[in-house]
Amino acid sequence: MGCWPEFSRSAKLNGIGISEIIRIGTEARKLATSHDDVISLSAGEPDFSTPDNVKLAGINAILTNQTRYTALDGTAALKAAIRRKFQRENGLDYAENEISVGAGAKQVLFNILMATLDPGDEVIVPTPCWTTYLDMIRLAGGTATVVPCSEETGFRLSPEQLAATLTPRTRWLLLNSPSNPTGAVYRASHLAALGEVLRAVPRVGIISDDIYEHVLYDPAPFATMAATCPDLKPRVVTVNGVSKAYSMTGWRVGYAAAAPEVITAMAIVQSQSSSNPCSISQAAAIEALDGPQDAITSRRNAFRSRRDRIVTGLNTLPHVHCTMPDGAFYAFADMRALLARPELKRKGIIDDAALCRYFLHECHVAIVPGFCFGGPGYLRLSYAASDKMIDDALERMKTGVNRLLAV
Template structure:
């Protein structure tokens, strides 16, 4: 085989994925875990995964499903029992009524998002992403042929999008607005009063649909009431997809069950996409998710209280570190702290810190703490910490971060 022949048969990725890599969050986490396996005492604060176990009653429901032989394919986009559990959840928690054919169940909330965009976007359609945003949003939009439109949301406004920004971002090509509350990565949450002006803008632009990612709904602090767009403005119902899942509130990340509710035509189109990808979600995982959604809910509030204690500790610690500043997030299990005050300084090794990525690299290499730079989420110079880990780990990590800032020249 000649070199020319070898070049001609080399793999060429499709255009839709050439500019997209594996999630930067996963890449950072994998690198940090590799360092741990090599014997270094790295503390990984990158992954958005609760450290709690799946509740006992949920695990037992899965075992019962296996024992009675519920191990076959289910209905394409969720079993009737699973959809009924989702229906109950929306009515109980959000005062929203959805028919079973207005509900879709997939292998995680991420697949619900993918199905919706694959089913609705044409090449060049725009999707407004308030930044900072979960990094996968932009990549999924691009894979599905759309154009992500990032709108920077100032820390002074709580990292929330305001009505004027939304109005300015909408064009004739705008197809979707994403609203993630509480937010990954900032922990920012919208109250009903804060959502209302955004809804009023959307009412003036009937071509714009709303994707409400409510996956952190039950991780909300300080007595704040949860709000979701279609509950705030029912007139948006026929162009809103409300997404949720069991991964975060019920510590079921590996079970891979997410769900969405919206207009029948969209749900039907999403089913077409799912039919040609994963088919149905796991039957065992659906049995577990049914128990999570319909069983006792007390453990959710208990764990939320634990998360709030961790939040309070991490925010206070970061605000003691020279050059760092961290606002108090309203929900989720992340802090999104500014590192602007350390940029322009040098490490003891002489490295100049010019960006949030430089600072995060310094923390990992010199102080063995893995965090994610804000630039990954579309807004710099910040960094995200996931405090979904033990308090002892958080205490040690924060000590190292403070020491890292103290060591800068």
Template sequence: MSFIAPRLNVIKPSASITVANRAAELRAAGQDVINLGTGEPDFATPDHVVEAAISAIRNGETRYTIVDGTKALKAAIIEKFRRDNQLTFSMDEITVGAGAKQIIYNAMLATLAPGDEVIVPAPYWVSYTDIVLLGEGVPVVLQCTQQDGFKLRPEVLEQAITPRTKWLMLNSPSNPTGAIYSHDELKALAEVLLRYPHVHVMSDDIYEHVLYEGASFSTIAAVEPRLKERTLTINGVSKAYAMTGWRIGFAGGSKELIKAISTVQGQSTSNPCSISQAASVAALLGPQDLLAERAAAFQHRRDRCIELIRDIPGLSCEVPPGAFYLYINCAGVIGKSRLDGRAIASDEDFTMYLLDDAKVAVVQGAAYGLSPYIRISIATSLETLECAFARIAAAVANLS
């Protein structure tokens, strides 16, 4: 009998982390690998945030805090939700965790019974379905095609709801596609959800501030206030403020749900890092002009990468209105052969080919639930992106 728990048999390691690790291994072996698989802004954490962390250390803020966040950080989060999203929460409706991922994990463990269903529109962030499985739930994956803008249609949602449906997961702007649900699109989904009071919504808004060309952001609890009690609105400081390693995510939800999430966290990690919490207060309450500046930089990279993709036969890409990823359709290279005679039969094969031949690490669309695509992150310098696409172009040209 295996010592390892059977629950691990139904999940797989994060594809983006796997790609990053493989790229690091190749680099350690002396190979010049460009990693476009990791969703991590290349900007520095803002100076005033860093200074807040240093001050916290010097002031002795290095002890345990309240399990689900300090009062100072919860107050800052309440102000953020009011300022940015027109959402009102009280202290006992806010939870803070070691990243948005921990909030999602805690929520699934706190609410799912074996066999409960969670609707997950695809393409989806790679961890959603596996977190549901760890909570003994059943992911119900709904394909959202490129023709539909990679977004869930209300009639498709309604057809998928059953008496066992407990959650709908929404991510806007989306990882991996950058798709954004408009106010009206969220309103249409909300009209369906209002007919099914047993279904709750997990709104993952982590890319809220990475918007292009004047795109606007809406979150479903604000669009339809009657859903607020049934919605867990999740966000964090990692993407907007380049604080991925600080590990702070947060959410607003009903008192009952927030208490349950805190109970799970209290028996796992306890509080998030006290120093990171102090830094996050400074991020949320400090100057916000850097958000638009950094979004503009991402947009410049996006526009240049779209130009480069258009010059590569067999690849195409919808222009994303948000987030810092490109979800590239690679249907035109499927069925072709490498110089060594091996066929490119899937987007995973194409991903491995780019790593082997071009020394460019990307993530296959299959990991996000919709093929044939590859996802690249543009959260790196334009010079690096130019070099990477030159390598990809040469590798594609070598296919026959």
């Protein structure tokens, strides 16, 4: 059915589309309908199932009729479990009115930006980053100030870069550690150095996206800004959720801890958009946070061995280089030397997007191009996949690359 001729999108959507990652996933699924050998290394979600105790808590919530509207930004019981989590894992004390729950960390981040940004307000975003940040900032009426962080500096924002980027219009610094897509981790020393700069600019808040907290291989303990710089805690919004830690991406529960004024403003946005997150998912999230935590460790160990496998394999591909990430479940491979080869240019493979299209259509391996994250010339490979899938994908990529290099 066609649309009526006068239809037009709002100007708010200019330049904003469906995320490239979702688009590639959809293209891979479409290809898989006619080819049963498609391997997708594009998804940003664990391939494990939600733990059984958590599933049962969800089933129990249905059977006990926990199926009505709940408190707007989370039930008191879930907020209590979240407060216990912050206390137990991060040494952070929050009151109930300092917690907000939404339908995933994504909605929580959107609420923060919608509730706080006015036209002209700037958000500093180190890149490569999860590109959703940039589109969300734009939708919320703000301006993203991207700061490219190179592999040489561990893909981390330096205090000098931060100091040079601050302006009178800066509202937030948005940090994500471990990072999607690079796996870079900010240790306490890195955060302390950034905190030193932020101390001098009291108007600037810090959004700390800790969603990959538990997918961490770095031997140093996980660090987050509110705990590392307690004097800055009133200015920090700590965002987290159950999606990645407990393999609960479909349940849609994310949360934030912040000063009550921020939480109240976020609640206004949520109240006029989606209202409470799913009542059943909230009950399951309580069990995830309060129940046995051993799955986190065993799954982290599985991810670590897959990381070693894929990074080692990528480094055997001609002209490809990949550093060992310290967290998350992505390898961020540098393809610039390969893309600079005249053999590829002659075949029309001129950038990371073209290379991904080649890998998808010729090798049946779905990968996300780095440009999507502000890292052109790189590819992001999710290793939330079985050893066999990883090995097969690497094998096919090797054959594909050799074919491209053949004259």
